[in-house]
Amino acid sequence: MLKYIWLNERKTILKQLPRTFKSAALLLHPFAQMPSGWEENIRENSYQHIYPSDEEILTMGKPVPWQKVMLNGGFNSPKEVALALITSIGAFTEKYRREDLADRLNLHLRPVFFYPTEDRTSVFLMDRLLKLMGSKRAKKLYFSNPISGDNGLLTINDTSSLDLCDLSGHELIVADENSDYAFMSLYDSFTTLLIAKDEHIEDIVQLMNCEGIICDQKTSVNWHMQ
Secondary structure, eight states, rough: OOOOOOOOOOOOOOGSSTTTTOOOEEOOOOEEOOOOTTTHHOOSSOOOOOOOOOOHHHOOOEEEEEHHHHHTTTTTHHHHHHHHHHTTTOSSSSOOOOHHHHHHHHHHHHHTEEEESSSSOHHHHHHHHHHHHTTTTTOEEEEOTTTOOOEEEGGGGGOOOOHHHHEEEEEEEEETOSSSSEEEEEETTTTEEEEEEOOOOOHHHHHHHHHHEOOTOOOOOTTGGH
């Protein structure tokens, strides 16, 4: 069973992968757009923090790509969006905070869009990942969470996006039975690491219709700082 990869932020991602994997990409979690009036209908007071559940996002929400947020907010790159998001959740020390970017993001975001899923894989990506895992005739998935100690086996055809979300903790890795592909959640992040035996992961990300940062020999987990 493939174990969770504790990535060293000072080393490149590709150099830290198990030898059988040749390529990697950081999939960007989409922002979420909920139906008009959704938040007002469930808010009990003006101070209550409201965020939709995975089921609500899947059944009522629409994925919003980073490119659209970049266009609306005048961001120059996905790196600036990532810096704005991570600053907003307080995950940076004072030295690296970009309050200017965070303020710009929040000004142009709410009340229309909600932040992407943080720390764990977005429900918007789960169905695409399930299809990818079964694309080379794999029938089973292995999952492992090193913090809780939960690990096990799932049947791809009997597993839903919400089933995977229920497993998805802050540290979770999921691989197909042949280890052709695996994906892994990243803490304090709005991305999911996808790794593959295939060297042409850019084509895979395009076929999945996902936004992603294709990892080269210099890409680290702190890609937004590079």
